[in-house]
Amino acid sequence: APGGRGNPRLGFTSVAPNTIDDVVVPEGYDHRVVVRWGDPVLPGAPEFDFSRQTAEAQEKQFGYNCDYVAFVELERDRGLLWVNHEYTNENLMFAGYTDGNDADLEQIKIGMAAHGGSIVEIERVGRTGAWKLVTKGRRRYNRRITATTPMRLTGPAAGDPLLRTEADPKGTEVLGMLNNCAGGMTPWGTILTAEENFNQYFVGGESAPEEAKAALKRYGFATSGDTRAGSRRFDRVDERFDLSKHPNEANRFGYIVEIDPFDPDYKPRKRTALGRFKHEGANTRLTKDKRVAVYMGDDERFDYMYKFVSDKQYRKGSRRHNDTLLDSGTLYVAKLTGDSPASQIDGSGKLPRDGEFDGTGTWIKLCDSRKSYVEGFTVAEVLIHTRLAADAVGATKMDRPEDFEASPVTGKVYCALTNNTSRTPEQADEPNPRAANKFGHILEITERRNDAGATSFTWKVLLVCGDPEDESTYFAGYDKSKVVPISSPDNLTFDKRGNLWISTDGQPGTINCNDALHAVPVEGRHRGELKTFATVPVGAECCGPFITEDQKTVFIAPQHPGEDGVVGAPQSTWPDRGDFPRPSVVSIWHTRGKDVGV
Ligand code: FEO
Ligand code: CA
Ligand code: CA
Numbered sequence: 001a002p003g004g005r006g007n008p009r010l011g012f013t014s015v016a017p018n019t020i021d022d023v024v025v026p027e028g029y030d031h032r033v034v035v036r037w038g039d040p041v042l043p044g045a046p047e048f049d050f051s052r053q054t055a056e057a058q059e060k061q062f063g064y065n066c067d068y069v070a071f072v073e074l075e076r077d078r079g080l081l082w083v084n085h086e087y088t089n090e091n092l093m094f095a096g097y098t099d100g101n102d103a104d105l106e107q108i109k110i111g112m113a114a115h116g117g118s119i120v121e122i123e124r125v126g127r128t129g130a131w132k133l134v135t136k137g138r139r140r141y142n143r144r145i146t147a148t149t150p151m152r153l154t155g156p157a158a159g160d161p162l163l164r165t166e167a168d169p170k171g172t173e174v175l176g177m178l179n180n181c182a183g184g185m186t187p188w189g190t191i192l193t194a195e196e197n198f199n200q201y202f203v204g205g206e207s208a209p210e211e212a213k214a215a216l217k218r219y220g221f222a223t224s225g226d227t228r229a230g231s232r233r234f235d236r237v238d239e240r241f242d243l244s245k246h247p248n249e250a251n252r253f254g255y256i257v258e259i260d261p262f263d264p265d266y267k268p269r270k271r272t273a274l275g276r277f278k279h280e281g282a283n284t285r286l287t288k289d290k291r292v293a294v295y296m297g298d299d300e301r302f303d304y305m306y307k308f309v310s311d312k313q314y315r316k317g318s319r320r321h322n323d324t325l326l327d328s329g330t331l332y333v334a335k336l337t338g339d340s341p342a343s344q345i346d347g348s349g350k351l352p353r354d355g356e357f358d359g360t361g362t363w364i365k366l367c368d369s370r371k372s373y374v375e376g377f378t379v380a381e382v383l384i385h386t387r388l389a390a391d392a393v394g395a396t397k398m399d400r401p402e403d404f405e406a407s408p409v410t411g412k413v414y415c416a417l418t419n420n421t422s423r424t425p426e427q428a429d430e431p432n433p434r435a436a437n438k439f440g441h442i443l444e445i446t447e448r449r450n451d452a453g454a455t456s457f458t459w460k461v462l463l464v465c466g467d468p469e470d471e472s473t474y475f476a477g478y479d480k481s482k483v484v485p486i487s488s489p490d491n492l493t494f495d496k497r498g499n500l501w502i503s504t505d506g507q508p509g510t511i512n513c514n515d516a517l518h519a520v521p522v523e524g525r526h527r528g529e530l531k532t533f534a535t536v537p538v539g540a541e542c543c544g545p546f547i548t549e550d551q552k553t554v555f556i557a558p559q560h561p562g563e564d565g566v567v568g569a570p571q572s573t574w575p576d577r578g579d580f581p582r583p584s585v586v587s588i589w590h591t592r593g594k595d596v597g598v
């Protein structure tokens with residue numbers, strides 16, 4: 001029978017690969033939209049009116065493109081949902097939209113208000129695993145975070161000259177967070193949300209001061225040509241987004257932001273101690289001595305995996321103490337070494353003679369709160385120009401590190417490496433063994449003594465993704481005739497039994513079917529038996545996923561449905577079947593109340 005520790009098995013039948021413009025779930029399961037772009041969040045918010053949208057309304061309504069999803073129970077059958085709003089698709093938000101140069105200022109303001117995040121109260125539907133938005137009553141926790149919400153810069157780099165601007169001469173206050181992709185929850189119940197591709201919101205890099213350009217380039221800011229072309233032109237509303245006038249404003253984005261969902265007045269904190277890069281997410285684990293470790297990926301081709309370990313111990317129940325944990329600690333970057341001869345790693349995906357892509361690794365210290373370990377960098381410079389510091393210590397260049405997640409059963413830590421088509425056969429190494437890596441892979445990390453505070457680890461490649469008929473794929477050695485295609489793994493979560501759930505971003509472009517939520521046992525004799533639990537509408541990536549503590553619901557967020565269409569001629573009309581799609585969060589449950597996946 002399925003279930004049981006050590007030998008879990010997934011009990012559902014895979015959803016077949018498809019291009020259906022809907023969420024598709026396995027037999028025995030059902031799904032329901034919980035909340036959509038434009039739904040009222042704050043009391044007094046107007047109903048969504050597509051053709052008469054205003055920034056004032058959007059600031060009180062659910063934002064666009066939903067990415068990270070987290071859920072906390074408030075009381076029986078009622079809970080709080082946190083959702084990241086990573087970015088906007090103006091082409092699907094406004095009829096006739098061309099670009100930010102031609103946009104009305106009001107449209108730009110609507111776009112800014114649709115970024116950030118939302119906290120909404122939701123309630124169970126009947127006695128199922130379905131959830132819906134609470135639309136009446138006080139809803140005291142409901143909150144919108146946008147591109148203009150005041151936030152505090154904290155930790156060792158706060159106040160550094162690199163963070164000071166005309167509007168904030170102290171370098172400690174910033175307005176808004178941008179491009180928040182994935183995230184995680186802390187043991188003390190707060191949300192960590194990760195600023196990812198923040199470079200795209202700035203113009204004027206061609207006229208930025210010369211001394212700022214090397215770092216701007218390393219972070220992907222355009223520094224030549226027409227930097228305004230194709231931009232959302234936030235600078236037309238607020239000139240701090242013009243690097244020629246305010247070059248340091250760029251240094252104030254790219255952080256892990258901590259938000260307390262139970263305190264509507266909590267000023268979000270940008271935690272500089274966790275470094276600045278294109279943060280995919282942030283997932284915590286306690287060390288053996290009860291400090292907090294945070295695993296983080298920098299989602300760029302040939303960029304790095306990081307870990308932060310706090311100086312202080314977590315104290316259960318001490319909110320005030322735990323609010324300081326992410327402000328002092330040590331930031332590390334990962335270096336991985338394969339155990340097979342380099343001559344056996346040819347970039348084809350063919351396994352080396354020992355039968356595994358595996359090896360050892362070290363966490364290289366970049367800085368702690370008092371001292372930098374990188375020559376030529378101060379502590380603040382390590383934390384603000386983290387990529388340049390990590391370059392200097394020879395960290396391992398990975399195939400776009402996305403989400404991390406630790407197994408609640410074994411403590412092993414997993415990282416999704418989404419893809420990297422630029423890797424050449426010469427650049428293939430054991431941790432990134434496939435050249436032109438179109439489909440991505442998943443890495444499994446075992447910390448020394450299974451301690452999240454360790455500075456060394458062993459690792460294995462769990463999956464080399466793709467169509468199982470493709471010879472370059474690997475499913476932990478499992479029979480490839482019994483697994484399903486997967487491409488571009490992005491977000492990860494675990495169920496209570498220790499099965500890894502993987503959502504994807506990029507399948508349509510690589511294996512010609514809609515993105516999906518997959519699940520796979522990682523221990524026991526079914527290790528590698530990958531199944532498909534859900535598929536998402538046309539053009540959408542599958543974000544979330546989040547499995548509730550009671551194991552009765554999976555939340556997913558189909559992000560950017562029909563991304564490349566326009567209003568009136570959309571590629572997706574999900575979920576309302578009108579002239580445009582509406583990015584939404586979905587709950588999935590078993591119709592007879594079984595735990596999900598069992
Ligand atoms: Fe926003 Fe790395 O995905
Ligand atoms: Ca090996
Ligand atoms: Ca992502």
Ligand code: CA
Nearest residue numbers: 402418490505
């Ligand atoms: Ca992605």
